[in-house]
Amino acid sequence: xxxxxxxGSTNAKIACIDRDENIKILLMKKTGFNSKITAKSLLLDxxxxxxxxxxxxxxxxxxxxxxxxxxxxxxxxxxxAKGACKIFDKDNLVIIDIxxxxxxxxxxxxxxxxxxIMNDKCSAGTGRFLDVMSKTMELTIDEMCKIAEFGGGxxxxxxxxxxxxxxxxxxxxxxxxxxNIANAIVMSIVDKVATQTKRIDYKNKTVCLTGGxxxxxxxxxxxxxxxNTDVLADSTGKFAGSIGAALxxxxxxxxxxxxx
Amino acid sequence: MAVDxxxxxxxxDMDLENHDNLCNVLPxxxxxxxxxxxxxxxxxxxxxxxxxxxxxxxxxxLIEAQKKGQKxxxxxxxxVPDEIIIALNGIVTGLCGGSQFWVPDGEKVLPKSMCPLVxxxxxxxxxxxxxxxxIADMYVGETTCDxxxxxxxxxxxxxxxYIMDVPQMKRPExxxxxAKEISLFANKVEEVTGNKLTIEKLNEAIKxxxxxxxxxxxxxxxxxxxxxxxxxxxxxxxxxxAFFDDPIRCAEMCNKLADELEERIKNGVxxxxxxxxxxxxxxxxxxxxxxxxxHIVESLGAAxxxxxMCTGTRYFENEVKENCASLExxxxxxxxxxxxxxxxxxxxxxxRIDDIKRLAREYKADGVIDVNLKFCTIYDTEGYFVEKELxxxxxxxxxxxxxxxxxxxEQLKTRIEAFIEML
Numbered sequence: 034x035x036x037x038x039x040x041g042s043t044n045a046k047i048a049c050i051d052r053d054e055n056i057k058i059l060l061m062k063k064t065g066f067n068s069k070i071t072a073k074s075l076l077l078d079x080x081x082x083x084x085x086x087x088x089x090x091x092x093x094x095x096x097x098x099x100x101x102x103x104x105x106x107x108x109x110x111x112x113x114a115k116g117a118c119k120i121f122d123k124d125n126l127v128i129i130d131i132x133x134x135x136x137x138x139x140x141x142x143x144x145x146x147x148x149x150i151m152n153d154k155c156s157a158g159t160g161r162f163l164d165v166m167s168k169t170m171e172l173t174i175d176e177m178c179k180i181a182e183f184g185g186g187x188x189x190x191x192x193x194x195x196x197x198x199x200x201x202x203x204x205x206x207x208x209x210x211x212x213n214i215a216n217a218i219v220m221s222i223v224d225k226v227a228t229q230t231k232r233i234d235y236k237n238k239t240v241c242l243t244g245g246x247x248x249x250x251x252x253x254x255x256x257x258x259x260x261n262t263d264v265l266a267d268s269t270g271k272f273a274g275s276i277g278a279a280l281x282x283x284x285x286x287x288x289x290x291x292x293x
Numbered sequence: 294m295a296v297d298x299x300x301x302x303x304x305x306d307m308d309l310e311n312h313d314n315l316c317n318v319l320p321x322x323x324x325x326x327x328x329x330x331x332x333x334x335x336x337x338x339x340x341x342x343x344x345x346x347x348x349x350x351x352x353x354x355l356i357e358a359q360k361k362g363q364k365x366x367x368x369x370x371x372x373v374p375d376e377i378i379i380a381l382n383g384i385v386t387g388l389c390g391g392s393q394f395w396v397p398d399g400e401k402v403l404p405k406s407m408c409p410l411v412x413x414x415x416x417x418x419x420x421x422x423x424x425x426x427x428i429a430d431m432y433v434g435e436t437t438c439d440x441x442x443x444x445x446x447x448x449x450x451x452x453x454x455y456i457m458d459v460p461q462m463k464r465p466e467x468x469x470x471x472a473k474e475i476s477l478f479a480n481k482v483e484e485v486t487g488n489k490l491t492i493e494k495l496n497e498a499i500k501x502x503x504x505x506x507x508x509x510x511x512x513x514x515x516x517x518x519x520x521x522x523x524x525x526x527x528x529x530x531x532x533x534x535a536f537f538d539d540p541i542r543c544a545e546m547c548n549k550l551a552d553e554l555e556e557r558i559k560n561g562v563x564x565x566x567x568x569x570x571x572x573x574x575x576x577x578x579x580x581x582x583x584x585x586x587x588h589i590v591e592s593l594g595a596a597x598x599x600x601x602m603c604t605g606t607r608y609f610e611n612e613v614k615e616n617c618a619s620l621e622x623x624x625x626x627x628x629x630x631x632x633x634x635x636x637x638x639x640x641x642x643x644x645r646i647d648d649i650k651r652l653a654r655e656y657k658a659d660g661v662i663d664v665n666l667k668f669c670t671i672y673d674t675e676g677y678f679v680e681k682e683l684x685x686x687x688x689x690x691x692x693x694x695x696x697x698x699x700x701x702x703e704q705l706k707t708r709i710e711a712f713i714e715m716l
Contacts, residue, residue, distance in 0.1 A: 095707065110711035135704065146715045148684075151708055 034085045035286070037116075037278025038075060039109065040068045040096030043133030043160060044245060047075040048275035049083065050283065054119070058082050059272045068096035076102075089282040093274050095134065107281050109274045110149050114141045116277030117243055120267050127235040129226060129256065129264070130244040130273070133160045136226055140233045150229050157192040158225035160245050165194055166218045169201050170211070177215045178249045184216030197221065223252060227259035241265040243273040298349035301356065305427040312422045315394050316348070319582060326588050327526065332564050334523055334557070336550040340530050343538070347581070351386070351537050352424040358384055359428070364486045367429035369414065370437055371603045371634060372459050374627050376613065377479050379540065380498035381486045387536030388432075389423035390414035391580030393697035402447055403440075408669045409697040410580060411440045418448060425537070426452075431485050433478075435459045437638040438671070455481050463632060463639055472628035476620070495623050499613045501540050506609040508544040509535060511551035513606070516598045517656050520563035521571070522554040525597020526587045532604050533581035565596040570716045573658035575601040575649050575679065577666040583697060586664050589705055595713050599656040601649050607634045637671040645675070646682045653688050659716040660689040662709070667696045689716055 034057070039046045041064060049058040058079050065071050072092070092100035093112040100106070109132075117128045118141060128139040136158050140148040152158055156165075160174075167177045187209055191197040197218075204214045230240070240262055246252050247270030257264045269276070302309055323344055327333075343350060355365050366378050367388045375385045389395065390413040398420035399412030417423035434445040435457045445454050457474050460467035479490050512531060515522050531550065535543050572595050574586065579602065587597050600606065613630040617623035635645035653661055663679045665672040676692050683690040691712040695701055 095703065108707055108711040108714055110707070111714045135707075146711070148689075149711060149715075151704070 034083060034088050035279045035282035036076070036079065036088050036090045037112065037275040037280070037282060038072050038090060038092045038094075038100055038103065039112065039272075039274035039278060040064060040072060040092065040094040040100060041109075041133050041245075041274070042095055042135075043164075044271070045071045045075055045094070045096070046272050046275040047079050048116075048272050048279045049079055050276070050279045052283075054280065054283065056269070056276060056279075059269060059275070061271065064096065068099045069101065072096070072100045073102075089286055091278040091282040091285065093278040104282070105285055107278060110137060110139060110151075111146055112274045112277030112281065113137065113243060114139050114146045114277065115144065115280045116273035116275070117141070117241055117270075118144045119276055119280060120243075120269055120273060121239065121241050121265055123239050123241075125238055127230065127233055127238045127240045128273075129230055129240065129242050131158075131160055131222070131226060131242070131246045131252075132244050133164075135159055136229065138226075138230050138233055140235075140238075148233065150232055152229070155192070156194045157197070158222055158229070162194050162197070162222055163218065163246070165198060166201060169198055169205075170215060170218070172215070174246075175249070178219055178251045180212040181215040181219040182212075182251050184210065184212030184214070187213045187217040189217045189221045192225065219251060220255065223255040223259060227256060230256075230260060235260065235262065239263075239265060241267075241270070243270040245271050247271060296346065296349060296353075298346070298353065301353060302348070302424060305352075305424055306421060307424065307427060308421040311420060312348070315392075315422055318394070319347070320345075322582065322584075326584050327530070330524055330526065330564070332562070333527060334550060334553045336546070336553045337527050337530075339546050339549075340527070340534055343534055344530070344582075348424045352428055354539070355384060355386060355425075355428050359430070364430045365428055366482070366485075367425060367432045369433070369441065370435045371608055372435050372437060372631055372636070373433050373457060374475055374478070374631060375540070376495060376498040376502050376627060377475065377482055377490070379501055380494040381479075381482045381488045381490055383482060383486050384539075386425050386429060387533075387580075388414060388425050388429075389417035389580075391533075391583040391697075395420060395422070396697060403444060406668050407440050407444075408438075408577070408666045410578065410666055411438070411444050413580075413697065415444050415448060418451060431455055433457065437636055438669075440668075459638065460632075461639060463644075468628050468632050469625075471632055472624040475624045475627050475631075479620075479624070490620065492617060492620050492623060495620065496616055499615055499617070499623065499627075501544075503612045503615060505535070505540045505544040505547070506612055508547035508551065509609040512547055512554060513599065513609070515551060515554035515558060518558045519657065520558060520561050521565050521569075521596045521598060522557035522562055523550075524564050524587075524591055525572075525574075525600075526584055526591055529579060529584065529587050529597070529600060529604065530581070532600070532608065533579070535608065536581075536604075566594065570595040570659045570713050571598045571657055572596065572713075573599045573601060573649070573653050573656055573661045574605075574664060575645075575661060576664040576676075577669050577672050578603040580604065585695070585697070585699070585702070586662070586693070586705075589702060589709055590662070593706065593710050593713055595709075598658060599652050601645070601652050603634075603636070606648070606652060607636075637669075637675045642675060646678060649679065649683065650686055650688065653683075658688070660691065660712060662691050662693060662712070664693045664695060667694055 395416035399416030
């Protein structure tokens with residue numbers, strides 16, 4: 034079995050594929066405090082579902098180096114590119130991946146990374162931003178995105194998560210309607226991500242959304258509108274990194290680099 | 294045998310206690326970043342020794358020279374012509390400004406949203422933890438950056454400052470204007486040193502500085518080879534120390550290093566694994582001990598083969614015409630050479646893009662990293678053209694904005710590793 038493990042800042046994912054690149058297993062759990070233990074327990078959970086001892090493992094994500102039992106590590110940028118091409122069955126893609134601590138826009142041609150844009154260390158425009166704001170709003174991220182559809186008319190201007198939170202608090206103090214604040218929060222991330230995407234020539238290419246927020250329809254639709262193009266999403270989108278890593282594991286065997 | 298420089302630092306009225314904190318961290322960083330490298334050229338021992346007592350050996354020499362009547366000029370930029378100072382028996386020295394250590398002291402008087410190089414320079418002076426900033430008789434600034442211009446006003450309250458007005462464009466009349474600025478500067482240096490400038494002395498100085506440029510160039514030439522005989526980190530260190538060293542010794546040491554590198558090339562010695570990706574770095578200067586980006590790139594298995602920056606090719610490319618007949622001619626020849634430096638303070642600055650493309654070809658770079666210090670608006674803005682033009686020329690390019698502190702190093706590692714995977 035070819036196994037990809039993606040240790041993200043929020044969630045850890047595992048994907049197992051067979052010789053014919055069929056996706057056999059996809060599992061996810063919170064990364065938590067110790068990513069090494071999380072990676073091991075993901076592997077144990079996955080192994081309960083198949084009995085093969087000959088496995089090749091590639092690790093990716095910010096915690097990739099802590100997966101000391103992996104045969105190789107590859108960055109999440111390369112893995113996302115490969116994984117998304119598989120999920121959406123395309124060779125050329127522009128991938129928008131909204132992750133827990135960073136947002137990546139990846140330009141893929143012929144299944145390889147041509148260029149990418151990543152936010153700097155600031156958390157604006159990332160999943161963490163929504164996470165912090167939803168806590169202030171006393172909602173889950175899903176709930177917040179749902180009610181955001183019914184709001185509008187309010188904007189958050191700060192790009193900094195901390196200052197944006199102060200803005201949200203003053204909106205709450207002003208008794209602004211919850212759905213309007215939720216809308217402002219979600220649109221703030223959509224605007225930021227759309228601006229980043231516009232730095233890449235995405236016209237004439239398929240745009241897709243991966244990462245933890247890819248199943249949230251409101252975000253996907255708002256991105257469609259802002260970019261004036263279709264944005265694809267898939268229920269396995271959050272596993273793109275781990276699927277890509279598993280595909281790298283398969284390549285590793287082909288190149289006979291298994292033990293390097 | 295380690296020499297104790299504490300008495301000297303005390304006489305320089307330095308803040309010894311705070312300075313100890315700096316002295317304690319540098320050796321640890323240097324061991325991790327430099328001494329752990331495999332198969333370094335033997336000639337790097339000289340630079341190891343210099344860094345080992347970076348605030349001791351050279352400052353002691355400068356103080357000795359001052360006792361014999363020589364004057365020391367601290368400079369901030371490759372636009373200030375060393376030749377004038379050397380011809381008038383003065384000594385040029387670089388100044389501190391490459392560490393986060395000095396940034397908080399700079400922020401006491403400067404806005405937070407200013408580039409770390411300016412904040413660290415001012416902080417190094419005000420905190421009394423840089424001997425070079427205590428020793429110099431005069432500080433020579435220039436108008437290459439708005440942040441520096443204002444910072445010089447603040448420094449000027451504390452030390453004698455002289456400012457050279459660098460043109461903002463590169464029209465023929467701007468070169469004439471810069472020649473005039475150089476002649477005014479010569480008057481000032483005459484006044485400070487009490488010496489009279491002659492064309493013989495200036496021709497001698499031009500030769501000394503050209504020799505230094507040629508020596509450094511030899512080291513860079515060796516980096517063009519497919520087997521890279523020296524790490525980017527070691528080459529950067531040589532470059533950084535050149536700003537502080539005596540120019541004749543600097544040339545001698547660089548030539549010695551180049552001899553060894555040329556020998557290594559003959560024997561097919563490389564400090565990198567076969568197939569290591571070759572990276573050209575362009576952007577804002579890297580003052581010692583700023584080794585952050587080189588260290589990240591080379592820790593990921595790639596090789597830095599060239600720096601298109603002030604601490605790089607801009608320091609040694611282009612020579613000044615030797616054996617000028619008159620001071621006027623020499624001023625103009627100096628102006629011509631210095632105005633070939635492509636700093637982002639000029640508009641337009643297409644020459645820099647041409648340089649990057651040319652150097653990427655000459656050094657056989659697989660990719661270019663454009664790295665700018667945070668809050669350096671001119672380089673940040675120019676990055677738009679750098680990336681666009683390089684991509685149009687089919688050269689892969691990664692733009693990075695970073696600070697002195699290590700808070701973003703994990704993110705940088707991911708980005709740079711992904712960039713290397715992409716090449």
